[in-house]
Amino acid sequence: MRKNFLRYESGPCENRILLFSTEKNMRLLQSSSDWFCDGTFQVVPELFHQLCSIHRLISNRTILCFFALSPNKRQATFGELFSQFQALYSRFNPANILINYEQTAKNAITDIFPNAIMKGCFFHHSQAVCRKNVAADEIPLSISPGVLTFLPVRRLNMCDRVCNDLPRTVNSLEGLHDHVQANVTSSHPNIWCSHLVLKTEQAFNDMIINQMLVGHQPSPEKKKISRFNEKNCKYRGGL
Numbered sequence: 001m002r003k004n005f006l007r008y009e010s011g012p013c014e015n016r017i018l019l020f021s022t023e024k025n026m027r028l029l030q031s032s033s034d035w036f037c038d039g040t041f042q043v044v045p046e047l048f049h050q051l052c053s054i055h056r057l058i059s060n061r062t063i064l065c066f067f068a069l070s071p072n073k074r075q076a077t078f079g080e081l082f083s084q085f086q087a088l089y090s091r092f093n094p095a096n097i098l099i100n101y102e103q104t105a106k107n108a109i110t111d112i113f114p115n116a117i118m119k120g121c122f123f124h125h126s127q128a129v130c131r132k133n134v135a136a137d138e139i140p141l142s143i144s145p146g147v148l149t150f151l152p153v154r155r156l157n158m159c160d161r162v163c164n165d166l167p168r169t170v171n172s173l174e175g176l177h178d179h180v181q182a183n184v185t186s187s188h189p190n191i192w193c194s195h196l197v198l199k200t201e202q203a204f205n206d207m208i209i210n211q212m213l214v215g216h217q218p219s220p221e222k223k224k225i226s227r228f229n230e231k232n233c234k235y236r237g238g239l
Contacts, residue, residue: 005199008084015074016047017081019088020067020198024209026089029065032056033095035116037105043184044069045191052081052105053176058212064176064205067198078108086112176201 008019029035036055044051050073054066068081086092094116099106101120110118183197 005202006195007088010080010084015071015077015080016069017071017077017084018048018069019081019084020069020202021065021088022202022206024206025065026092028058028063028209029054029056030089030091030093033093035094035097036062037097037099037109039070039100039102039105040180042187043180043194043197044188045194046188047071047191049073051180054085055176058209061208061212062176063209063212064201067202069194073102073104075104075107078105079111082108082112 005020005022006018007021008017010017034057036057037052038055039050039052041050048069048071050070052068052070053064055062055064057063066085068085070077070081092113094113096119097109097113097116098119098121099109106118106120109116180197180201183200184193189197
């Protein structure tokens with residue numbers, strides 16, 4: 001693994017933060033206007049709470065560009081994390097960011113990138129609606145049109161993403177999490193094991209990036225995804 005994979009360390013303190021990336025990954029992020037953010041928990045050492053990641057698209061494939069180990073989900077912690085992330089490469093200027101519904105992370109990202117359009121993952125939004133329906137036993141079939149004015153349309157409306165052929169969910173990032181977890185022999189390994197796993201994942205990621213940059217075609221789409229994309233193209237053609 002190349003030198004300086006660990007880009008930032010806050011030092012031995014209660015809210016310790018570690019940031020991992022490479023020069024190539026940061027250049028790839030800088031050149032992309034569309035980012036995807038997510039997090040996972042099982043692979044992190046006991047000193048930390050969450051592994052955060054930022055991705056971009058290359059040839060319709062989601063590519064990992066940045067890791068961060070976070071000790072908690074407080075807004076102040078996310079604020080420092082993304083502030084240090086921005087300091088690594090000041091030319092970051094995303095136009096669109098897709099993220100799950102972690103409010104503290106969304107607030108922190110908005111503070112650092114105020115011009116970016118934040119969108120919530122449509123899958124997680126649908127899950128939340130279903131959970132609310134189960135908890136409330138029913139959802140009225142008739143809702144006053146005035147209620148719609150309280151919805152954050154800029155975050156929920158996916159029309160622009162459909163028209164621009166961009167993913168509406170962060171589900172593709174689950175494949176990364178599964179790939180990382182497959183290299184971990186136990187939940188919450190020690191810091192050295194976690195660091196080795198992240199370096200291994202980055203080496204695999206470098207291989208994928210190099211293949212994409214030289215024009216290698218990604219793996220064939222599943223039939224379900226292929227059918228959805230065909231319908232999507234027909235829909236966009238009729239707009």
